[in-house]
Amino acid sequence: MTLTAHRKGTDSGAPSEIPIRHIPERKNRVAFVILLVVCAILFLPVLWLFLTSLKSPQQLASDPITWIPTPPQVQNFIEATTALPFWAYAANSLFLSTVCGALTTISSALVGYGFARLNGRGKKVLFGILIAMMMTPPIITLIPTYLLFAKIGLVGTYWPWVLWGIAGAPYLIFLYRQFFAQLPRELEEAAILDGCGRLRIFVQIFLPLSKPVIITAFVLSFNGVWGDFIAPQLLLNQDNTTLAVAITSGYVNKAGFPVNNLLAAGAILYVIPVLIMFFFVQRSYVRGFATSGMK
Amino acid sequence: MSAHVGTQSLVGDARRRRRRGVNGGSGAFYAFISPWLIGTVLLTLFPLGYALWISFTNWDGISPSQNWIGLENYADALAEPQMWASLQRTGLLAIAIVPVTICGGLGLALLLNEKVHWRSGLRMLVYLPAIVPPVAATLTWKLLFDRDSGAINGFLAIFGADAVSWMTGNTVFIVLIVVMLWGIGAGVLINLAALQDVPAELHEAARLDGANAFAAFWHVTLPSISPVLLFQVITTTIGVLQTFVPALLLSPANGAAAITAVPEANRIFMVDVYAQYFAYSRYGYASAMLWLFFLAILVVTVITFKVSGRTVFYAVDPSEEGKKK
Numbered sequence: 232m233t234l235t236a237h238r239k240g241t242d243s244g245a246p247s248e249i250p251i252r253h254i255p256e257r258k259n260r261v262a263f264v265i266l267l268v269v270c271a272i273l274f275l276p277v278l279w280l281f282l283t284s285l286k287s288p289q290q291l292a293s294d295p296i297t298w299i300p301t302p303p304q305v306q307n308f309i310e311a312t313t314a315l316p317f318w319a320y321a322a323n324s325l326f327l328s329t330v331c332g333a334l335t336t337i338s339s340a341l342v343g344y345g346f347a348r349l350n351g352r353g354k355k356v357l358f359g360i361l362i363a364m365m366m367t368p369p370i371i372t373l374i375p376t377y378l379l380f381a382k383i384g385l386v387g388t389y390w391p392w393v394l395w396g397i398a399g400a401p402y403l404i405f406l407y408r409q410f411f412a413q414l415p416r417e418l419e420e421a422a423i424l425d426g427c428g429r430l431r432i433f434v435q436i437f438l439p440l441s442k443p444v445i446i447t448a449f450v451l452s453f454n455g456v457w458g459d460f461i462a463p464q465l466l467l468n469q470d471n472t473t474l475a476v477a478i479t480s481g482y483v484n485k486a487g488f489p490v491n492n493l494l495a496a497g498a499i500l501y502v503i504p505v506l507i508m509f510f511f512v513q514r515s516y517v518r519g520f521a522t523s524g525m526k
Numbered sequence: 527m528s529a530h531v532g533t534q535s536l537v538g539d540a541r542r543r544r545r546r547g548v549n550g551g552s553g554a555f556y557a558f559i560s561p562w563l564i565g566t567v568l569l570t571l572f573p574l575g576y577a578l579w580i581s582f583t584n585w586d587g588i589s590p591s592q593n594w595i596g597l598e599n600y601a602d603a604l605a606e607p608q609m610w611a612s613l614q615r616t617g618l619l620a621i622a623i624v625p626v627t628i629c630g631g632l633g634l635a636l637l638l639n640e641k642v643h644w645r646s647g648l649r650m651l652v653y654l655p656a657i658v659p660p661v662a663a664t665l666t667w668k669l670l671f672d673r674d675s676g677a678i679n680g681f682l683a684i685f686g687a688d689a690v691s692w693m694t695g696n697t698v699f700i701v702l703i704v705v706m707l708w709g710i711g712a713g714v715l716i717n718l719a720a721l722q723d724v725p726a727e728l729h730e731a732a733r734l735d736g737a738n739a740f741a742a743f744w745h746v747t748l749p750s751i752s753p754v755l756l757f758q759v760i761t762t763t764i765g766v767l768q769t770f771v772p773a774l775l776l777s778p779a780n781g782a783a784a785i786t787a788v789p790e791a792n793r794i795f796m797v798d799v800y801a802q803y804f805a806y807s808r809y810g811y812a813s814a815m816l817w818l819f820f821l822a823i824l825v826v827t828v829i830t831f832k833v834s835g836r837t838v839f840y841a842v843d844p845s846e847e848g849k850k851k
Contacts, residue, residue, distance in 0.1 A: 259640040270651040296680035338561040345558030368768035375573035398565020429554045458659025480780040
């Protein structure tokens with residue numbers, strides 16, 4: 232029993248260790264119970280969001296409060312998409328997130344490759360600036376950027392997201408750089424001797440190796456734009472704004488008070504794409520962090 | 527003189543040629559980083575400079591002209607009790623959130639690093655709130671803390687408590703803290719990756735030396751993952767200091783009226799800045815606040831880096847190894 236597999240090095244490899252796998256692994260019960268409690272607490276708000284989204288106006292106003300709505304008002308989800316032009320806003324969000332996310336993913340990879348694999352005058356200083364940019368709160372530059380964009384007529388258009396996408400994101404550049412930096416030197420040496428250009432080396436050798444990071448970068452930047460409230464609030468107008476802005480002010484009755492059941496249903500519909508996206512790519516996402524994360 | 531220049535350029539040529547070897551010349555480097563470089567100049571440095579210029583004027587955002595008033599806005603800001611009050615609230619928010627988030631995130635990662643049932647499922651659940659966009663997270667807690675239909679008051683009512691108006695008065699600050707603590711799992715993935723990187727031999731050695739679990743954690747695990755923790759302390763602190771959207775959305779009003787309706791207790795620094803710009807049209811003053819904030823964050827970051835010695839963020843760089851110039 233003292234020889235069971237709670238030593239890290241022993242669970243893979245030599246055939247003599249195979250029998251060990253048949254002895255049930257000792258699980259840490261205390262850790263399990265604590266985690267279960269924490270997860271329950273963290274999940275309760277989501278549960279409440281669901282319960283609220285299924286209530287009728289009467290159940291919302293009842294005293295004492297209604298815990299479980301019976302029957303569940305599933306039609307709230309349909310009403311949530313008709314009480315405001317939900318799908319139009321969702322299309323705006325999808326468009327902006329996809330375009331900006333894709334551009335950010337590509338340009339951050341290029342820049343990350345440059346910092347990891349190429350040399351140039353002033354590289355150290357520039358890398359220092361990159362780290363400083365990572366630490367700079369985006370809202371500090373957003374407000375003056377908005378004032379400037381207003382002057383040149385970019386407010387109310389989607390161009391700012393294209394520009395932000397092309398410029399890349401410091402955090403993702405850093406992520407790519409860490410990943411590219413630890414790949415062996417031999418990768419490009421042979422290609423250079425063959426007379427391969429830098430761009431071809433990048434596209435044909437490095438990009439195919441970096442799938443997990445690419446996925447991580449796209450998910451992070453897509454979710455970043457999808458979840459952003461303040462940039463669309465400042466830069467877009469009521470017709471072309473995103474879902475994030477629309478749901479915060481769209482579900483109100485004539486007196487201006489929020490309609491909580493529709494608000495809850497709308498919020499759930501708004502979050503679902505983010506969750507689906509995350510859970511689909513969870514494994515490469517975690518791998519992207521593990522192989523190139525903040526180490 | 528001309529000979530001198532000649533040799534210099536020859537030396538320069540040789541050096542350039544040598545450097546070109548595997549890593550290419552400056553040209554390729556600049557070509558690859560140009561999107562970011564140009565973007566940074568146009569979309570970060572230029573706006574920052576623009577804000578700096580506004581901060582020296584009395585611009586109201588509407589008038590076509592403005593006067594240069596030097597450092598007056600900065601003097602005003604530093605003499606303004608409301609600025610200090612909002613700064614104090616922001617500091618309080620950081621004190622309430624950063625230690626809990628860092629320690630809690632590490633604790634959860636340590637638990638998830640154990641052999642437990644449903645490990646990947648639990649890991650996903652811990653991480654779930656951290657990926658919920660801030661808008662949805664804030665709305666969710668707003669529903670929970672709702673005076674009439676919220677679960678919190680419903681739960682308290684079971685014990686005969688009166689309904690609490692969480693969203694007005696000082697209690698809204700508690701709601702803000704709760705919203706932000708919900709994302710406690712954000713660091714779990716990074717922490718787990720760091721924990722799995724701690725060499726197993728070190729733990730083995732500690733065990734053979736008779737170290738108990740706590741001693742092993744304190745002397746082996748913690749020093750190995752400290753760079754990751756330091757990084758999180760900095761980013762979490764900066765993240766909390768710039769908090770804006772949750773505070774704005776917890777306001778009882780919607781749309782343009784929301785900013786001025788933010789309860790006093792939630793008037794943190796960025797709320798104040800935003801209100802000065804867009805509710806009170808004090809663009810010069812607000813820009814000065816923005817710059818003071820920027821400088822403060824710069825100073826905090828530099829101090830943290832210096833105090834903690836050499837930071838280990840970017841240890842690997844094959845392009846530089848063996849060619850210390």
